Amino acid sequence: MSSPGQGSHTSASLEKTAYKEPNKFLRFLNSKKVVPYIFVSPFILSFLILTLYPAIHGIIMSFQSILPGQVEFIGLRNYERVFNPNFYKALSNTTIYVILTVIILTLVPMLLAILLNSKLVKFKTIFRASIFIPALTSTIVGGMIFRLMFSEADSSVANQIVNFLGMESIDWRYNAWSAMFLMVILASWRWIGVNVLYFLAQLQNISDELYEAADIDGASAFQKLRYITIPHLKPITIFVSTITIINGFRMFEESFVFWETSSPGNIGLTVVGYIYQQGIGQNDMGFGSAIGVVLMLIIFVISIINLIATGTFKRGDE
Amino acid sequence: MDTNKKNSGLTWVATVGFALISLIILFPIIGLLISSFRPSSDLMRDGITFSIDFSQLNMDNYMYIFQQAASYWSWYGNSLIISALTIVLSLFFSSMVGYALAVYDFKGRNLFFVLVLLILMIPFEILMLPLYQMMVGAQLVDSYFAVVLPLIVAPVAVFFFRQYATGLPTALMDAARIDGSTEYGIYFKIMLPLMGPSLAAMAILQGLASWNNFLWPLLVLRSNDMFTLPIGLATLLTPYGNNYDILIAGSVLTIIPIVILFIFFQRYFVAGLTSGGVKG
Structure with missing residues (x-):
């Protein structure tokens, strides 16, 4: 990443700040004991108001029945309702989606990055940029394009290909398997370029000396890949698969763009979609919060497993 | 041969x-x-x-979208305003926090840093219902403020700025102190300009995230003239297709400005969108 800039012009800006005798309060505000806390205060406020309070309130809400002007505690009744066939459908859809996206969005970008990093490919920058461009689109616009490409009509791109291969046209949005295919391909299309960049950054960190030493020892291209490249990619592979897993459990838009809030036989229902459907759609905020708490526990357990498996504290983000 | x-x-x-x-x-x-x-x-x-x-x-x-689709252009305006607000506010606040975590030695510094990492791991979707309740309670629903508020102090950006500011020359700070500059003057006049590249990367990350944001605006925006582009376009995705002209031309006009920005500022896009990881 970029290096810090140079501060050649700073002396000029210093001369402008003329020395003044500060009063006591200003001196207090400027003391080195106070200044850091003032700088950090936006974070403290946002943490308390926008993270800690909603987290606690969410847990409280999950034990409540919430109707306009009438909130009462109902113990574990929301949780008893959570484990129903719709939730299991949402959870199994989400899990399958996570497994498929992790496999695709780790292996394919890794392979593409290794090839892009080799001396074999020309015009690398153009290819890297083209692969990255889908990441600039929103899921809604991307999904709209995929809806039109995978429309039920015989004349859509997807069905033209399918017909060309000698098969019948497919109602893409109405079969369980093709519904999953649509969500996975949309997510993969949008994220592949970003993940390629992660792998490329790591590949460029591997020192050339290792490969030179291997050359002297007469290692083949495959041996260099197997014993130098792949082991060095381990940390970034763990990172990429971790954020893909977390993003997978947060998935909502990829389903919404194809079916809004209700899909035939719930073939597109996801856990977050279920929270939205119950909490906002049905206005059952207590029940929605209970699903949210269960989702939090699932993600928490996965993070712990990940932490143990890798032995390091890994960061996840959007 | x-x-x-x-x-x-x-x-x-x-x-x-x-x-x-x-x-x-x-x-x-x-x-x-x-x-x-x-x-x-x-x-x-x-x-x-x-x-x-x-x-x-x-x-x-x-022709149709430029002459007759007034609602599309109000979505466009909303998206522009919300993205601009998000970029300005989140850069201002997140860079302050990241900078302080990097250059000052104070009690609780490590705790704050661990909290930043912790929030990074909590999916927003889990907090959205109570946050939505809060917005309803504060009567902020259907306002720009409600959309922007949760993004103002972005943990990703705090983390990124903190990493970047760790490499800043602190000797400059001492020199400025001797010259009588306040800590705030040091920050805004000397250190912040040095953080330029990281500000650019985060402006792109936050701007793009906000431009494409969907779930939270879907919750807090109610009326058609407050919708952002993704929300508005999604309402046109009906099977009846009576607005496909706006949908398709509107999508193109949503993507093109971003692609043009990408061509000119590729380096910052790459740094911004991969800021979640790589190296520490």
Whole structure:
């Protein structure tokens, strides 16, 4: 990443700040004991108001029945309702989606990055940029394009290909398997370029000396890949698969763009979609919060497993 | 001689292979571009198709959107305002926090840093219902403020700024103190300008995230004239397709400015969108 800039012009800006005798309060505000806390205060406020309070309130809400002007505690009744066939459908859809996206969005970008990093490919920058461009689109616009490409009509791109291969046209949005295919391909299309960049950054960190030493020892291209490249990619592979897993459990838009809030036989229902459907759609905020708490526990357990498996504290983000 | 020949053959195969892959990946966007010149009724009936009647291509969808789609332009304005607010506010606050965590030694510094990492791991979707309740309670629903508020202190950005500010020359700070500058003067006049590249990367990350944000605006925006582009466009995705002209031309006009920015500021896009990881 970029290096810090140079501060050649700073002396000029210093001369402008003329020395003044500060009063006591200003001196207090400027003391080195106070200044850091003032700088950090936006974070403290946002943490308390926008993270800690909603987290606690969410847990409280999950034990409540919430109707306009009438909130009462109902113990574990929301949780008893959570484990129903719709939730299991949402959870199994989400899990399958996570497994498929992790496999695709780790292996394919890794392979593409290794090839892009080799001396074999020309015009690398153009290819890297083209692969990255889908990441600039929103899921809604991307999904709209995929809806039109995978429309039920015989004349859509997807069905033209399918017909060309000698098969019948497919109602893409109405079969369980093709519904999953649509969500996975949309997510993969949008994220592949970003993940390629992660792998490329790591590949460029591997020192050339290792490969030179291997050359002297007469290692083949495959041996260099197997014993130098792949082991060095381990940390970034763990990172990429971790954020893909977390993003997978947060998935909502990829389903919404194809079916809004209700899909035939719930073939597109996801856990977050279920929270939205119950909490906002049905206005059952207590029940929605209970699903949210269960989702939090699932993600928490996965993070712990990940932490143990890798032995390091890994960061996840959007 | 022989190995060279073999290598150039391989290079040829790999390069053509990548050209094909790039073409496949760009195909949906090219398809969108071409389709935006097709009659919207055809588009609705056939979807995006290989069999395009090139004699039918025209500018009607764009004429319509520029002359008659007032709601589309109000979404566009909302998206611009919300993205601008998000960029300005989140850069201002997140950089302050990241900077303090990097350059000052104070009690609780490590705790704050651990909290930043912790929030990074909590999915927003889990907090959205109580946050929504809060917005309803504060009567902020259907306002720009409600959309922007949760993004103001972005943990990703705090983390990124903290990493970046760790490399800043602290000797400059001491020199400025001797000259009588306040800590705030040091920050805004000396250190912040040095953080330029990281500000650019985060402006792009936050701007793009906000431009494409969907779930939270979907919750807190109620009226059509407050919708952002993704929310507004999503309302047009009906099976009846009576607004496909706005949908398709509108999507193109949503993507194009971003792609142009990307071409000019590629380096910052790359730094911004991969800021979640790589190196520490």
